[in-house]
Amino acid sequence: MVEELESSGKKILLAHGSGGRLTHQLIKSFVKKFRSPALAKLDDSAVLKFKGKLAFTTDSYVVDPIYFPGGDIGKLAVNGTVNDLAMVGAVPLYLSASAIIEEGFTVVELEGIFDSMNKAARTAEVEIVAGDTKVVERGGADKIFINTSGIGLIDSGVDISSKNARIGDRIILSGTIGDHGIAILSARERFDFRTKVKSDSQPLNRIVQEMLKASKKIHTLRDPTRGGLATALNEIAEQSGVGIEIEEEKIPVREEVRAVCEMLGLDPLYIANEGKLVAFVPERDCKRILNVIRSNRFGRNAQIIGTVVARHRGRVLVKTSVGGQRVLDMLTGEQLPRIC
């Protein structure tokens, strides 16, 4: 039966979502892929054992196009939720995955996306333990939408929150910004240019665990996804009731990303990332944490980009490379299409 599904050219039909035999076949073929004992039982719920402080998060992925340089919607859906868990210092353990599929989507493509989710889950060392698929009629969804939820465990002594940034904290950025947003933008056919920029979609849980080994005094972590670094920093300034000052010069941006931004009038500070984090850490532990990040392959370009101050609480100021200063506001009125 599985063979039948795998044959090329096969399309997803409404019947694949009817709850009948085709649904059963579809589900079975993917359960096999994910190799999770909890999932394989095919009960109505996965039954899991826990002891300790739990982190729980969910996110939906509607990125267009579903394939882009450096990844696809499946990889993004796993890494996105893994990273949300990592940003409170949790060790991500279990994920659920639900797909809403447009009638007519090919089985081969669906398999490719589930393969990619599987690979991403293995890289991040998480288990996909629950899942669902629904099929909607043509036009009811755009190819495929995926929702993932995740559960992770937080070690005792770890207290990471957007509310915890403190005056005097140093701000570390784990690498170049804007890669994901620009990769998506260039993958769209409407622009007559090509770039080599790849999405930075990658799991950050291991980096975070290594950072926590170096120091448990990490105050705040954020992965600047939609709205970019500027929006993430503004949220932290507001929620922690502190002022933030960053230096434009210190922020790593790839040459190609800068060039595309210059051409289209975009600011890399507002462009989405899918594999970067900002960390607010006490000055004393800063160097140690920075070195740990830099020794991880996902954090080689890490930089200290700024400081938390007592002035202008709730606001973010940038020292521009030319030597001026300006307010860095949250993103307003975005005109970019769907990016995650």
Place this chain on the structure above:
Amino acid sequence: MRFIDEFRDRSIARRIVEKIRMFDSFEVNLMEVCGTHTVAIFKQGIKGMLPENISLLSGPGCPVCVTSQEDIDKVIDLVKKRDVIIATFGDMLRVPGTNSSLEEERSKGADIRVIYSPREALRIAGENPSKRVILLAIGFETTSPLIAACLQDARKERIQNFLIFSTHKLIPPAMEALLKSKEVNIDGFICPGHVSVTIGSNAYRFIAREYKVPCVITGFEPVDVLQSIFMLMKQIKENRAEVEIQYFRAVRPEGNRIAQELISEVFEVTDVFWRGLGTIPKSGLRLNRRFSDFDAEREFRPEAAESKENPDCSCGEVLRGVKKPTECKLYKRICTPERPYGPCMVSSEGACAAYYRYG
């Protein structure tokens, strides 16, 4: 990145600022005519680097901002016509008309496409032969050659379902209108870079000659702007009024002849109404007789019966340099980029939006 990094160099900038500080014995008002300059000045924090005797005023060079309320209402009426697709630059989407905006109409089902290049609108027309595609042709001498080229292509390719709604305007007449009104004292113009690529520096000579106001055509990087301010201060100090080109890596005295020819092949000069400045003679472009079959206004006769600007909105005064955005009673309290009351808060080149974002 070449042509970027050297123009954002901190030590060069500092040296220019030191030179500007030598002219500290007189107070001046310099107007940056172009909205892109307003944004560059704010984004790079240039105001804070300048001595206090220099005030920078934002001018009328934001195309969406100076579009009249009547034109905006006509555009919104056009959207409601049957079987049309509106192609527009993103800035227009949220500009509030008297009763609605394009964004609002889109949520009600109107087919409005945001484009980056006028060519995209032509492509949309090709792909939708049963619809008529109306390109909102808004802009100055920077966009008009592109639109003109596009119309010539449409003619060559025999695309029958492509029209434009032109509110194109010309920069030098607006600068003259500001000087004539004597409402604000302008000691020097930071002239637009990209407009001048098309029209050249010669187009401003009458301003320097007849009104004795120095003009410097300026690039968009911070070092460009600082150098131009220095050049203007030097002219003022030496009692000269000339048109100088700072942005010489892009601008020639005679401008771009090919672009100028394209414009004159398709458009003719006409009097138009500017928000804030009123009707300025010979300050706009409309399609000439040869191309009038592309005119959406002629084809659809859109109505704007009861157009009125919000009486509390100070966009008009802001565009004339009379008021700073912060002096408008709606600014930030009621009028924000999320809920704009006037176009200067919507457009990315608008002075109110720049003050709000970076101020």
